[in-house]
Amino acid sequence: MGKSSTLFDKATQKFTPFIEFFTTERAHWIIIGVGAILRIAQFLFNRSLTEGEAPIAMNIISHSYSELFRPLDFIQPAPVGFSIIEKLFVDMFGNSEYVLRLFPFIAGIATLYLFYRIAQKFLSRNAIPIALILFVVCDHLIYFTSEVKQYSSDVAITLLLILIASIIVTKKYSSTLLVLYGCLGALTFWFSHPAVFTFFGTSIVLLMYLIQKRVWEHVMWFCIAIVIAGMSLSINYLLTLEILSTNQGLIEGFQNSFMPLPPQSFVDVQWFGYVFLRMFKNPLGFSFFELPLAVVSCIIGCIIMFIKKKKILLFLILPILCALIASGFKKYPFEGRLLLFSAPLMFLVIAEGIEVIRMIVSQKSSVVGIILVIVLLFQPVVLAGYHVIKPRAPEExxxxxxxxxxxxxxxxxxxxxxxxxxxxxxxxxxxxxxxxxxxxxxxxxxxxxxxxxxxxxxxxxxxxxxxxxxxxxxxxxxxxxxxxxxxxxxxxxxxxxxxxxxxxxxxxxxxx
Missing domain, CATH: 3.40.50 (Rossmann fold)
Structure with a gap:
């Protein structure tokens, strides 16, 4: 057995230069380029609008700009800012599937760069390419880059807020910068519903950091910024969201996607485990084949980040926890595409976790460590490649x-x-x-x-x-x-x- 392991490791050494290449910036940009190609291929396929996209398209085409500030027809929850940009594009370039999908497509391409910047700041050197591959080949992220829905821009805004918040923490900050961050949050609420969770999640981290530093003047200014954001959210809620959050049809349709608050039975407790595992299927896109490894990697990633990178872990999990709490009050369903904004955050944790597993296993056999990484990535990579040949076309x-x-x-x-x-x-x-x-x-x-x-x-x-x-x-x-x-x-x-x-x-x- 020892000889066999040695032979495997000698064979692995031949691939060491190739493995090292993946940790270089050049390789990272190649991966990003592949991600762009995957998204462009799906966009250019120009599939038909689905039953879910058509109502938004009809609202955008038939409504005036002022009417988009009111609840939309067909109980559509599209953010006001998203709808306005969509209508602006239609007015400029005409009514077609390409034009209707242009904004989600631009947002999807932008996420590639934003995610890379965050991965560079948050992850260890060897975990960066793993996170990038998981992100660029994620089936749901690729699909929603060419969907007339707000989910692609949800991801872009989530990453933008986290990136800016992390820059504020790591670089010299000022009261002006903190107030501007609050104003940015106030603006993003009109373009993305989960931006609320991301902004307030990151704001908790920033506030804790400022209090820890005992910079009370900055604390005061940041609290003012949070109040500004809260006022923006209140106006947005009264204009467009209140009627949706109280719609009994929507509440009943998403009944199983609301956190039991408080949990009152063993079934309620089971809900948390079920929903946690369901996230790995949708929106993360893992199959049952690699799902156990992804779950273990996520747990280990959380543990390692808690020990070594607490602030980073909070940046990544607090937006998700805020969404979970909102679901407990039946304000935001905790499932599927509505959680697409959380996919990049979880990929970062999973990448850190699988890299730790690889390092531990490699002490015994480096080839087994590499195989584990391949197992995690294999199905998502193959599926992404398959859809270049046969693009996603759910309802033609x-x-x-x-x-x-x-x-x-x-x-x-x-x-x-x-x-x-x-x-x-x-x-x-x-x-x-x-x-x-x-x-x-x-x-x-x-x-x-x-x-x-x-x-x-x-x-x-x-x-x-x-x-x-x-x-x-x-x-x-x-x-x-x-x-x-x-x-x-x-x-x-x-x-x-x-x-x-x-x-x-x-x-x-x-x-x-």
């Missing part, structure tokens, strides 16, 4: 509506699946189909007989188009297949056209 409704446009006859009836209506309305307007009436299907997951009765009313219709996208699967039943089975009972399928995540069928339901 645009070619489906175009097919309908090319084959539509004046007497035809259009029947749209209820979960596809918003995206259909966006593309119907694009292809000049909006002047033709459509019928929305019923929504009845709890009673499938209603779908049968809804379709039955079209008996005798010679040409019925039924359009699907954003398909709901309920108790293992695919609703598209269910509705098609009912249509097959009443009539004959004449034509069909299917794409990734969307489809359309033409039926003759005339009397047989």
């Amino acid at each position: 409704l645009r070619p489906v509506v175009k097919y309908l446009k090319n084959n539509y006859r004046k007497s035809d009836t259009i029947y749209v699946y209820y979960a596809a209506v918003k995206a259909y309305r966006y593309y119907a307007d694009r292809f000049n189909l909006s002047q033709h009436d459509y019928v929305m299907s019923v929504e009845s997951q709890y009673d499938w007989n209603n779908y049968y009765n809804d379709i039955k009313r079209f008996k005798g219709t010679k040409r019925l188009w039924i359009l699907f996208s954003h398909i709901i699967k309920w108790y293992g039943v695919d609703e598209e297949k269910l509705l098609l089975s009912y249509l097959d009972i009443f009539g004959k399928r004449i034509a069909e056209f299917r794409t990734s995540g969307a489809s359309i069928y033409l039926y003759d339901l005339g009397e047989r």
